[in-house]
Amino acid sequence: xxxxxxxxxxxxxxxxxxxxxxxxxxxxxxxxxxxxxxxxxxxxxxxxxxxxxxxxxxxxxxxxxxxxxxxxxxxxxxxxxxxxxxxxxxxxxxxxxxxxxxxxxxxxxxxxxxxxxxxxxxxxxxxxxxxxxxxxxxxxxxxxxxxxxxxxxxxxxxxxxxxxxxxxxxxxxxxxxxxxxxxxxxxxx
Amino acid sequence: xxxxxxxxxxxxxxxxxxxxxxxxxxxxxxxxxxxxxxxxxxxxxxxxxxxxxxxxxxxxxxxxxxxxxxxxxxxxxxxxxxxxxxxxxxxxxxxxxxxxxxxxxxxxxxxxxxxxxxxxxxxxxxxxxxxxxxxxxxxxxxxxxxxxxxxxxxxxxxxxxxxxxxxxxxxxxxxxxxxxxxxxxxxxxxxxxxxxxxxxxxxxxxxxxxxxxxxxxxxxxxxxxxxxxxxxxxxxxxxxxxxxxxxxxxxxxxxxxxxxxxxxxxxxxxxxxxxxxxxxxxxxxxxxxxxxxxxxxxxxxxxx
Numbered sequence: 001x002x003x004x005x006x007x008x009x010x011x012x013x014x015x016x017x018x019x020x021x022x023x024x025x026x027x028x029x030x031x032x033x034x035x036x037x038x039x040x041x042x043x044x045x046x047x048x049x050x051x052x053x054x055x056x057x058x059x060x061x062x063x064x065x066x067x068x069x070x071x072x073x074x075x076x077x078x079x080x081x082x083x084x085x086x087x088x089x090x091x092x093x094x095x096x097x098x099x100x101x102x103x104x105x106x107x108x109x110x111x112x113x114x115x116x117x118x119x120x121x122x123x124x125x126x127x128x129x130x131x132x133x134x135x136x137x138x139x140x141x142x143x144x145x146x147x148x149x150x151x152x153x154x155x156x157x158x159x160x161x162x163x164x165x166x167x168x169x170x171x172x173x174x175x176x177x178x179x180x181x182x183x184x185x186x187x188x189x
Numbered sequence: 190x191x192x193x194x195x196x197x198x199x200x201x202x203x204x205x206x207x208x209x210x211x212x213x214x215x216x217x218x219x220x221x222x223x224x225x226x227x228x229x230x231x232x233x234x235x236x237x238x239x240x241x242x243x244x245x246x247x248x249x250x251x252x253x254x255x256x257x258x259x260x261x262x263x264x265x266x267x268x269x270x271x272x273x274x275x276x277x278x279x280x281x282x283x284x285x286x287x288x289x290x291x292x293x294x295x296x297x298x299x300x301x302x303x304x305x306x307x308x309x310x311x312x313x314x315x316x317x318x319x320x321x322x323x324x325x326x327x328x329x330x331x332x333x334x335x336x337x338x339x340x341x342x343x344x345x346x347x348x349x350x351x352x353x354x355x356x357x358x359x360x361x362x363x364x365x366x367x368x369x370x371x372x373x374x375x376x377x378x379x380x381x382x383x384x385x386x387x388x389x390x391x392x393x394x395x396x397x398x399x400x401x402x403x404x405x406x407x408x409x410x411x412x413x414x415x416x417x418x419x420x421x422x423x424x425x426x427x428x429x430x431x432x433x434x435x436x437x438x439x440x441x442x443x444x445x446x447x448x449x450x451x452x453x454x455x456x457x458x459x460x461x462x463x464x465x466x467x468x469x470x471x472x473x474x475x476x477x478x479x480x481x482x483x484x485x486x487x488x489x490x491x492x493x
Contacts, residue, residue, distance in 0.1 A: 035244040047254040131242045178200040
């Protein structure tokens with residue numbers, strides 16, 4: 001069965017087909033939410049809400065875009081709302097809640113790079129912290145576009161479709177995000 | 190192209206987001222310009238550093254998300270008895286002539302409920318500490334009263350209880366049957382099924398096994414249900430269900446087990462079902478088993 005057949009079966013109420021659709025996409029949805037929101041609980045909530053909305057509105061999906069685009073529209077809207085709320089509440093920090101407890105997000109980067117040379121290790125740790133800080137300076141849209149292009153490997157055209165904008169606007173957003181990154185991290189690379 | 194223009198395109202070059210002509214122009218400039226080549230190396234180093242900044246969600250978070258979603262969907266699909274009762278009552282109350290009857294009914298229900306409720310009530314004035322057992326509550330309905338500053342809250346409560354008893358105890362069996370029929374946790378359904386599989390002589394248990402073999406989404410649970418029905422291979426209702434399963438189940442293991450049970454008793458009708466299966470079956474092993482069963486029954490393997 002191809003994806004369209006699974007979608008049609010799920011539209012007819014086939015729960016197995018719906019579960020297959022969820023499993024085809026849920027890892028990347030969770031990864032996107034986790035990277036953007038940096039909170040296990042927020043990512044969990046976005047996952048639940050996104051797939052509940054898909055379940056509720058699947059009957060109205062008319063194949064006028066890909067299912068991936070349609071799903072990501074739902075997910076990115078939920079994440080953008082959450083990011084904006086976080087911005088207002090000024091709750092963001094570089095600390096990520098993980099299943100093993102809170103960890104500074106880019107300590108992970110530093111640890112993974114674990115250089116033998118203490119000076120390089122220090123540099124690596126500072127770089128990690130700087131990346132985390134720079135990500136926080138991006139606007140929610142810039143972060144969204146950057147996340148989808150850099151980590152999810154999505155084409156700018158698709159990102160434009162998902163965010164309801166043009167490829168050119170998505171490109172401008174990515175340009176601003178990468179400029180900020182380059183400016184902030186220029187000393188390290 | 191100027192160096193500034195090229196530098197602005199380096200990120201897009203690495204993201205493979207340049208048009209053919211633009212990429213060609215950038216590459217030609219890079220071949221001739223050492224400064225821009227150095228900038229490209231820095232851009233690559235930046236990309237590599239950013240790659241390592243990705244946070245991967247833990248596997249158990251994914252498992253928790255999937256489990257919770259499934260539970261919420263199951264809950265949505267099956268309205269609680271209380272909700273159903275409430276909906277029926279609301280529909281009935283919409284009929285004007287039933288309103289006085291409904292009001293009297295509600296007063297009576299409240300009176301009788303009060304007789305049966307034991308222990309401290311949730312909202313009782315000066316009540317002792319609330320229930321000792323863990324309670325999961327969900328707010329079902331709210332009615333604020335701005336004039337008095339109070340609010341009326343209707344809660345659905347789920348209270349945990351621990352029961353221990355013999356497997357021959359009807360109440361225990363009944364709970365296991367409801368776990369088979371209603372639990373959203375496949376592991377729980379499987380364990381309950383395993384416990385009940387030797388008790389298919391009870392009509393309630395057999396009915397749950399027959400339902401599971403037809404509707405449970407997990408093949409392992411359906412296989413366990415068929416195992417529980419082994420001693421009823423000659424029962425007409427069981428054979429009816431197994432014949433249906435044989436023609437509709439998407440799992441080859443389940444179909445093979447259904448063939449095994451159905452062919453324990455020779456019956457002309459079953460030969461017809463097997464021939465029908467042979468017409469549509471794609472799995473070679475199931476086809477082979479089906480052909481063997483037909484030959485053992487001296488029935489024609491060919492269909493016309």
